[in-house]
Amino acid sequence: MDELKEALQAPFNDEWAEQLLTALQELAQIGGGRPEQLALVDLTLDLRGLWPAALTLNGNTMPTAKLWPAITATATLEALPVTGKAVDWVIRKLFRTYVTAMRDPANLPRSVQPQWALVHAMSNHFQALGAVVHQLHLDDDQDPVKIHLFGPIAEESIALMTQYGVQWTHAEMLTPWAQAFSPLRHMEDLSIAKAKPRRGVAEAGLQRDVLNRAKALKTRHFAKTPSPAFTPQRPILQPFGGRPDAYTVFDLEFSSGNKQEGQFATEIGAIKVRNARIVDTFDCFVQIPHGMRLNSRSQSLTGIHTGLLTRYGRPASTALAEFQNFIGKDPLLGFAVKGGDLLVMQRQFGLYATPGRLLDVAEIAKAGGPMPGGPDVGLAKYRNYLGLDILAHGAVYDAVTTYALYAYLQGSPLLPEVVMAQFNQVFEQTSFKSPKKNVRRY
Numbered sequence: 001m002d003e004l005k006e007a008l009q010a011p012f013n014d015e016w017a018e019q020l021l022t023a024l025q026e027l028a029q030i031g032g033g034r035p036e037q038l039a040l041v042d043l044t045l046d047l048r049g050l051w052p053a054a055l056t057l058n059g060n061t062m063p064t065a066k067l068w069p070a071i072t073a074t075a076t077l078e079a080l081p082v083t084g085k086a087v088d089w090v091i092r093k094l095f096r097t098y099v100t101a102m103r104d105p106a107n108l109p110r111s112v113q114p115q116w117a118l119v120h121a122m123s124n125h126f127q128a129l130g131a132v133v134h135q136l137h138l139d140d141d142q143d144p145v146k147i148h149l150f151g152p153i154a155e156e157s158i159a160l161m162t163q164y165g166v167q168w169t170h171a172e173m174l175t176p177w178a179q180a181f182s183p184l185r186h187m188e189d190l191s192i193a194k195a196k197p198r199r200g201v202a203e204a205g206l207q208r209d210v211l212n213r214a215k216a217l218k219t220r221h222f223a224k225t226p227s228p229a230f231t232p233q234r235p236i237l238q239p240f241g242g243r244p245d246a247y248t249v250f251d252l253e254f255s256s257g258n259k260q261e262g263q264f265a266t267e268i269g270a271i272k273v274r275n276a277r278i279v280d281t282f283d284c285f286v287q288i289p290h291g292m293r294l295n296s297r298s299q300s301l302t303g304i305h306t307g308l309l310t311r312y313g314r315p316a317s318t319a320l321a322e323f324q325n326f327i328g329k330d331p332l333l334g335f336a337v338k339g340g341d342l343l344v345m346q347r348q349f350g351l352y353a354t355p356g357r358l359l360d361v362a363e364i365a366k367a368g369g370p371m372p373g374g375p376d377v378g379l380a381k382y383r384n385y386l387g388l389d390i391l392a393h394g395a396v397y398d399a400v401t402t403y404a405l406y407a408y409l410q411g412s413p414l415l416p417e418v419v420m421a422q423f424n425q426v427f428e429q430t431s432f433k434s435p436k437k438n439v440r441r442y
Contacts, residue, residue, distance in 0.1 A: 004030065027091070050126075051065075150372040217431055379405075389420055
């Protein structure tokens with residue numbers, strides 16, 4: 001253990017390649033790999049030696065070599081390691097990148113779907129190795145590293161974590177379906193670099209779609225609800241305590257800027273669901289509050305611009321009232337609502353989710369979904385995973401994606417063409433202009 005810790009915590013110097021390779025060989029040794037197979041040419045690593053030779057699941061020993069070359073073992077450093085940085089700085093980043101890539105079925109070829117249990121067990125094994133590296137980085141008086149693993153855990157991974165004092169918890173996860181996997185024959189090689197924030201840009205066609213919808217939407221009115229989903233009382237957030245089959249799914253697009261720009265809703269979208277079918281839709285663009293201006297990043301991401309909201313937006317108080325009345329007494333479903341939608345409701349309207357009315361589908365997905373455990377899995381990725389032919393960052397469209405994800409997480413996945421046919425038909429019938437006056441009561 002002392003040799004491994006020394007190799008990991010040594011600062012990089014001019015012999016960085018030898019230092020990195022030595023540390024990885026030590027890790028391969030404790031992780032059941034083949035240290036002699038590890039190689040580094042220029043900035044590219046061959047990691048096959050880091051793979052455990054076999055993993056044991058439910059008493060069955062399964063060789064990992066059969067996953068190659070469908071699962072990549074190649075990783076390229078995009079820059080030389082920083083002199084003076086500890087070797088484990090690069091290695092921990094390497095394990096994080098590998099685990100993140102293997103967790104997402106969209107990165108993996110369809111040929112590995114029958115071996116999903118082994119693929120995810122290997123991902124968990126790399127997460128365990130990364131936790132060991134982290135554990136050895138800590139001082140003796142610090143609390144042990146704790147990790148949460150999803151899906152199959154091999155006996156070898158358990159033994160490794162036990163030996164090095166890593167604590168873990170475990171949860172089951174859903175098995176991805178075939179359409180989630182990549183049509184490519186091989187997983188793309190890894191690139192190890194500093195994460196750089198990406199500036200969001202609206203998808204092709206979104207700005208045109210926003211304008212077309214804004215022109216076509218009709219003004220609707222709903223009976224006043226006696227049970228608003230959002231109230232001025234500030235409660236402790238209490239989630240809905242079940243899994244409803246009659247509910248409303250909502251999403252907000254909003255501008256989130258500095259104090260001068262403000263934070264406010266630009267579009268409110270919702271769909272009403274009964275027995276796994278969309279039965280009504282709500283889509284409303286919202287005027288910019290007096291004295292505020294639209295954040296440029298929000299415009300870039302959503303395709304919603306100032307001129308559109310000035311011409312087609314409804315007053316915020318009116319949009320909010322109609323939204324509340326559309327929800328009626330329904331339980332309310334959203335996706336990752338705490339830091340976004342609920343914050344806008346609080347800051348712009350002084351309203352909070354009524355206790356026991358709200359279910360966050362993102363929390364269900366994180367607890368054991370097809371790509372569990374990571375806050376970085378957004379609706380756009382789930383939209384692709386579910387095969388939905390729908391734009392992202394339109395409020396009503398994101399509500400549809402949340403609905404489809406919720407159905408999947410409940411073990412009743414909907415074919416994407418069925419979801420889209422339902423939505424397109426009901427959206428056209430309920431939200432677009434027609435000669436008939438459309439007033440509904442719930």
